[in-house]
Amino acid sequence: MPKKRYLFIGYNYYPEFTGIAKYTAEMCDYLANVKKYDVSIITGNPYYPMWKLYEGYQNKFKQEFHNGVHVSRIPIYIPQQPTGRKRMIQDFSFLLLSMISVSKKLILDKKYDYLVIIAPSFLLGFVGMYYKLFSKKTKIIYHIQDLQIDAAKDLRLISNQKLLKVLFFLEKKILARVDFISTISAGMKVKISAKVKAKKDCLLFPNWIDDSAIFSTNGFEPQKNGLASFQNKKVMLYSGSIGEKQGLEILIEVADKLKTFPEILFVICGEGPYRVVLEARCKDKNLENIIFFNLAPAKDFNVLLNRADIHLIIQKNIDGDLFFPSKLNNIMAVGGCLIATVNETGSLYHLINKYTLGKIVPPSSPDELYKAILYLLASEDTCNGYKKNALTYAKNHLLKEHIIERFLLSINSTPSNRLVN
CATH class of the missing domain: 3.40.50.2000 (Glycogen Phosphorylase B;)
Known part of the structure; x- marks a missing residue:
């Protein structure tokens, strides 16, 4: 044949x-x-x-x-x-x-x-x-x-x-x-x-997900990734494209509000035409609690994903069904604790809500994102529940x-x- x-x-x-x-x-x-x-x-x-x-x-x-x-x-x-x-x-x-x-x-x-x-x-x-x-x-x-x-x-x-x-x-x-x-x-x-x-x-x-490349690990080796100097930090990770539709300027505002919490570090990992704008805003505000990483090969990226304490999916307040963030798959593959800024009209909202995959906050609301971060950092049981549900969903569906x-x-x-x- x-x-x-x-x-x-x-x-x-x-x-x-x-x-x-x-x-x-x-x-x-x-x-x-x-x-x-x-x-x-x-x-x-x-x-x-x-x-x-x-x-x-x-x-x-x-x-x-x-x-x-x-x-x-x-x-x-x-x-x-x-x-x-x-x-x-x-x-x-x-x-x-x-x-x-x-x-x-x-x-x-x-x-x-x-x-x-x-x-x-x-x-x-x-x-x-x-x-x-x-x-x-x-x-x-x-x-x-x-x-x-x-x-x-x-x-x-x-x-x-x-x-x-x-x-x-x-x-x-x-x-x-x-x-x-x-x-x-x-x-x-x-x-x-x-x-x-x-x-x-x-x-x-x-x-x-390709579970041979992106998977959950029990720990991380700080000497092998760019977070070596920040191993005592609570890492808030955004990874993906940095463009107009993401609305990542909200992270600048929240990082500014969290300057009084020196243990919290924001990491933006990605490339895109909007990155230079975000970096300039961080410099203008003298923010030392937010850093930028370039995209990494799969092995190093898997280490970074597992290192994060909280993963962030950021979207503007637009129709939630015009695109679907593939970064969610990687987060679930490593059993990540998730915060997503999405409105209630899209399938992403319903997916996270149905399977209890993370915490949802309204888009373009720095105050709500600020409160959600502090809540999850203080709620180990809630985070562990999200992680368990994410791994189960990835294994069964992805x-x-x-x-x-x-x-x-x-x-x-x-x-x-x-x-x-």
Whole structure:
């Protein structure tokens, strides 16, 4: 029986190791090395989350073979300050160049069984539709990691109503034409299902944990991580992207309020265009209880995750179902004690509340976050309960192999363009 052939198309891939890139790379690796499928990807040259081309890469067309996956890299526009307008330029330029790469594959390569579009960029759905014109048997899977247009609207990255109307129209066309739609959270699934109504189902394909890389440890070795000088501190950890949608300025305010508690240290681990702004604010306030770390390889990152006394998920007061923070998976994988600033409308709120995974406080409320930190530091039993529940949830719901195999079963057993339960 011939091997199944998969082609992925998306901005982000290895060696980027956070966010969408991590899950796309792990999915490709699994299909190539566990399932023994023929897997290719069309992607950009690595730049995220620093919004700067990685050292050792040139922003040009390049062919690679990594861990069993054929990698076709194409030039990608990388703005230093990713405004809404500049991200649109990035989207359209990548769309054009990926069309060229797909055309080449249509001419030279054997046809693929599945073409997987990773959105954002939502526009890449048109690449799938284009490929389908010449390969009717290929199934197009449109996997949505972020509701890009809705988020741009809520965050006011795009305010032109006529433009938003055009973008939503284009998105609707894509959703109507692809064979399968999938997304990462129950709340996002509801929103997407409302866009397509009863025309087809949206499959749930959540992000996962790799328990061989991120796992709970009984202790930490301070000499092997950047927190060596702070081993007597109570560490409040935020790890992830540092951008507009996170609303991390609240941490500056809370750290300022907690200056009288010298045992409390805030650690912000990540990269992004907003980091320089936060660092400047810390300097202006002379805050010595907040430090910044760069992203670390998995082994060191696992040490850092286990070192934290309290993990922080910070979101602005916007629609909670426009994206879903993958950092929650890592927190649960290590059995972390969690505080999340989320509103009550999103699936993240309901997930944390249903399984008692952590403490929830309103977004954009420094006073409530301040009180929650002091409460949990004084409540060992409550923290231990959150930790136990997090580990149980991770083991029962987030293992990589189970999630991927369940998804593969769903696309192989479900007729495309058909409403299912």
